[in-house]
Amino acid sequence: MSLGRTYIIWMFIFFVFIQLMASMSNLGLTPLLPFIQQEQNLTIVQMGYLAAAVHLGIALFSIPSGMLVDYFRVKWMLLFGGLLVGFVCISLYLFSGYVLLLIAIFLMGIFYAIIPPVMSKGLVILIPQKFRGTAMGIKQTGVSVSAFIAAVWLPFMAVHYHWKMGYLIIGIIMVAISFIALFFRDSDGDRNQKERSLRSTFSLIQFGDVLRNDSFRTICYIVPFLFIAQHTTAAYFVVDVYERFDVPLLQAGYLLALLQIGSIIGRILFGMLADWLFLYRRELLLANILLATGLVILSFVLIPFSSLITLSILAFFIGMTSSGWNGIFTVIVAESVAVNYVGFANGVGATLGYLSAAIGTPIFGYLHNLFGGFSVPWLLMAGSMFFSAIFLYRLKRKKEQDVVK
Template structure:
């Protein structure tokens, strides 16, 4: 219970310092961050109609968000290691909230993209910020569960955006809905700042030369295991965003499901992802003694099989069959993130957790940046979604092989003691 005892040094006796209470505030902020940031996909149709955008331009909106995430991941990882989680919870909430507030006021597509990208800075900062909090508050044997619960906030926020913001936008328009969600996030940032506490005081002493941030970053670039797990995340992240972006289009245009039911499929996928982010972490902690890599390979294999089955669906396939597949697909591609965050941060010393998280996210973000456009390119070139799903299955099969190799190599070298 060494990490938990650090919390007792907090001088603010008015704040409960139980690790699970702190996790609650991290989850609270994560849900609201995802509620705003991940609203772009379900609201894309309303934004497109309002600004007369093409489908390609609509697809550029989430790409802009995740490009901002890519750009912010390493700097925010460096910053959170220096100043701690608490101040960044406020800063990132204001960054994302205010950016989307101004995005709702513009009619220029270029300005909209710019505001969304700036919002991506705040969205991307949430991962290393919250990951550092969990790494310091929880011991390894409960860290996978805690990380899964926190990561569940991403899919929960996304599902809430689909359930709440879509009908509100249909009734009142996307602009007031964007503004309301943005202001709600800003308020949540202030509340979290007031209630959350870091597990131990942040040292004000200057870092020694041996701890030079850029030297540390360079060493991470040479950390083969960290590079491999981040590379594997490219495949799974890309698959997640492909499902989110195309499941409604595919099921309505090819299978013949109504738009209302297709939207429910996306919600089912996100709910399954929420379950997976906790469930995979619990399985990793309780049954595999913290072994993340073997479970990530299993996730990739199931995801590849799901993509193949999706390709085999024919027009008129019953909704129930598609819903079951959407659940399994989401359980894997939207549920692996907690394992990924734990695996990345456990490959480096604890004091480098924020930077390692940011580094891995910056690499893994390329999956959500390039995955959907490449999937769309394949379908455009072949004239069928079938080729796209098969191509995605091939990528996921390669990802599974990568994780199996990483698991075997780490066990051979004894670099990770899963029973720590």
């Protein structure tokens, strides 16, 4: 089925906007935790449960949601996922007790888990391969941009109105825009008997074939390190510069903003490079990004002075490399399997990633306490980046040898 250029552009804009709003519902909880704590008289442990509930929901439901996307197709799952995320955001405005809030936030994670696989499969259908890396990179910037907006706008709403008001607005917008998904045209398999027969043989055997795919299996090996690097750099970079270099918290916040800006630019830049220079060698680009991540983190560990300019440059490049891989990773996963199983593959990757981040981030903090600083944890992270890059280089070499044979 040939898709018109105007249709592709407007549907892509819709994808970016729904990614922005859905991510805001997911990431908006963090800047609101102090307001929730004050209202509910919560302990630090109870706040931790709230923060962990959404990620636990995403991790537990990513694989089932990916399978549902493959079976029920993009149009209906995008509508269904958007409506559910919107309704649970609205429910936060109605609920008041801690237990009800905890359940609602957990459900938010479960319903948000539908969004990444349905977006990935939708873009695979919508965008031609030669533009897919750029499109995925732009779409993924919605995550970083939503974090910026949530960090500024939601506390403003909490101070001037109530912390629930921001979520009410997000929920209403999500419900309203989700109906645009009805205009999405799934692949011509809608009228293709062969693809209908593939749907009817939805089985664990076929998913076993997906898991035996060399490219996908390699990605599964390295995805825990990717997610741990992304989450720990955002969580501990400011703490380290404050402890090690006595950088004031205000300036440390400025460095964190640069890290996020680097993340946004990296996702777009690497997406464009994936299309222009690495169209059939995306694994090689990801390996180079991981190698650069390891080198930048190593430079940060070994830096002997606390020049704000130097720290600013390092913060920017740490953000660019440790988070800029996201769009490329999504494209590699999507292109490593048949289009019928993109949702399942994305769900497996998301589950491994979020579970690893949930476990790895506190372990990183524990290593700080064990060794009396962040130097050893950063060195271990740099080593994991080098290790992951070697894995990808070996995959690329094997694929080249298979082509020769």
